[in-house]
Amino acid sequence: MFKRWLELKSGRSALIIGPRRCGKTTFLKNRFSEFKYATLDDFDFYDWAQKDPKGMVADLGRQFIIDEIQRVPKLTVAVKYAVDNENALAIMTGSSSIGLLGSAADTLAGRINLYSLPTACWGEKDGPPQHDVFTETASLKTLKQGSRELESAMLYGMFPEVLMAASATEKEEILKNYRNTYFLRDILQMANLENQEGLYAIFQNLCRSLGSHLEVSNFAREAALSMPTAKKYLNTLQMSQLTFKLYGWQFGPAKRYIRAAKTYFTDNGIIQAFAAKVSQGQLLENFVISELEKRRKLGFINADQFYYYKTPAGKEIDLVFAAGGVVYAVEIKAAKAPSVKDIGSVRDFVQSSEQPARGFIFYLGENYDEIDGIRLVPVTALFTSRGLTG
Numbered sequence: 001m002f003k004r005w006l007e008l009k010s011g012r013s014a015l016i017i018g019p020r021r022c023g024k025t026t027f028l029k030n031r032f033s034e035f036k037y038a039t040l041d042d043f044d045f046y047d048w049a050q051k052d053p054k055g056m057v058a059d060l061g062r063q064f065i066i067d068e069i070q071r072v073p074k075l076t077v078a079v080k081y082a083v084d085n086e087n088a089l090a091i092m093t094g095s096s097s098i099g100l101l102g103s104a105a106d107t108l109a110g111r112i113n114l115y116s117l118p119t120a121c122w123g124e125k126d127g128p129p130q131h132d133v134f135t136e137t138a139s140l141k142t143l144k145q146g147s148r149e150l151e152s153a154m155l156y157g158m159f160p161e162v163l164m165a166a167s168a169t170e171k172e173e174i175l176k177n178y179r180n181t182y183f184l185r186d187i188l189q190m191a192n193l194e195n196q197e198g199l200y201a202i203f204q205n206l207c208r209s210l211g212s213h214l215e216v217s218n219f220a221r222e223a224a225l226s227m228p229t230a231k232k233y234l235n236t237l238q239m240s241q242l243t244f245k246l247y248g249w250q251f252g253p254a255k256r257y258i259r260a261a262k263t264y265f266t267d268n269g270i271i272q273a274f275a276a277k278v279s280q281g282q283l284l285e286n287f288v289i290s291e292l293e294k295r296r297k298l299g300f301i302n303a304d305q306f307y308y309y310k311t312p313a314g315k316e317i318d319l320v321f322a323a324g325g326v327v328y329a330v331e332i333k334a335a336k337a338p339s340v341k342d343i344g345s346v347r348d349f350v351q352s353s354e355q356p357a358r359g360f361i362f363y364l365g366e367n368y369d370e371i372d373g374i375r376l377v378p379v380t381a382l383f384t385s386r387g388l389t390g
Contacts, residue, residue, distance in 0.1 A: 001030060002124065002126075005124055005128070008031070012112065012113050013111055015094065018117035020095040021160070021182065024095070029065075032091060038056070038067065040075075064090060065090075096236075097241075118241070118294040119269075122158060129386035130384045130385065133385035134328065134358075143381065155268065156268070157271075158269070159269050187242075206243065207271050209263070210285065210286050243263050244266060247307055262308055281334040289332070303322060311345075329349045330362060337363075346359035346361065
């Protein structure tokens with residue numbers, strides 16, 4: 001495994017949340033090789049945790065890793081006892097926050113640090129991050145290497161096992177396996193439901209609606225599910241770190257709060273796994289926004305939440321967030337030469353903003369440029385970037 005960009009504070013117990021197959025186990029076994037290890041994917045440990053959580057934790061000693069702790073959330077009570085009374089150092093992971101974050105937060109408040117480990121950032125396998133994508137200029141070498149790898153990155157995503165596969169055929173086989181096991185079977189178990197066809201239809205509808213408002217009623221009807229069931233599936237996908245939502249930005253010039261959310265996949269490989277037919281614009285938009293979301297989760301972008309923006313007249317901006325007292329407005333264009341018209345929504349937003357604001361267009365060209373004060377950034381500048389710091 002290549003060195004991951006996640007940094008843990010030493011000497012503190014931790015809970016790491018991230019989707020299955022994102023590399024949590026490998027990361028921790030490399031980082032804490034001397035720690036005793038237990039996974040609740042192992043039935044023996046799972047049964048032990050259910051029947052005697054305190055005894056299991058005591059047997060692990062003073063330094064230990066518990067993988068997939070969301071399977072037995074009450075185990076956090078035994079971990080709390082060990083941390084408080086035995087001076088234990090506990091590192092826990094969870095691939096779903098269903099029933100876990102509330103329990104862990106209440107039980108271990110002030111005792112652990114909470115981290116997110118997404119699938120790999122684009123360029124993470126090539127070394128540490130090199131530049132801020134919003135405030136610095138990537139080297140020509142970085143842009144050229146990004147250009148060579150962009151198509152594969154957008155198509156197959158950044159699950160570590162997929163990323164390290166030698167051929168396109170092998171990448172596709174791994175993603176199909178993820179679809180048939182993790183994306184479908186495991187999600188059904190988490191949601192305590194059995195309608196695999198309905199869940200498959202939910203995935204397909206999510207792919208088709210990338211970049212659009214999420215209309216749950218349409219999803220339910222097309223997937224032949226009830227509204228409550230469709231909502232439960234969608235919530236389970238989000239809690240399992242496979243999707244995330246952008247809500248409407250409510251502090252913009254339009255003074256309008258949009259309640260409808262947009263949903264994106266945390267990794268483009270999920271789209272490929274379902275062989276979904278999406279446009280190049282949708283594929284690029286999901287790629288850029290998910291890559292920035294990964295960096296936000298890793299702490300490289302100091303923003304609590306990402307949003308989108310829509311005016312009463314229907315003009316939209318793909319991504320808006322506030323960091324360091326500045327509002328950043330980002331449009332994503334699947335074009336090699338954006339026009340003045342393409343930057344209109346971002347330009348109007350920046351000029352009308354009551355807060356300091358900066359506008360950006362991420363596009364498929366090769367050069368940095370500026371139009372009417374809006375910075376044009378090659379998508380390839382995301383390669384090996386940390387996002388935004390300082």
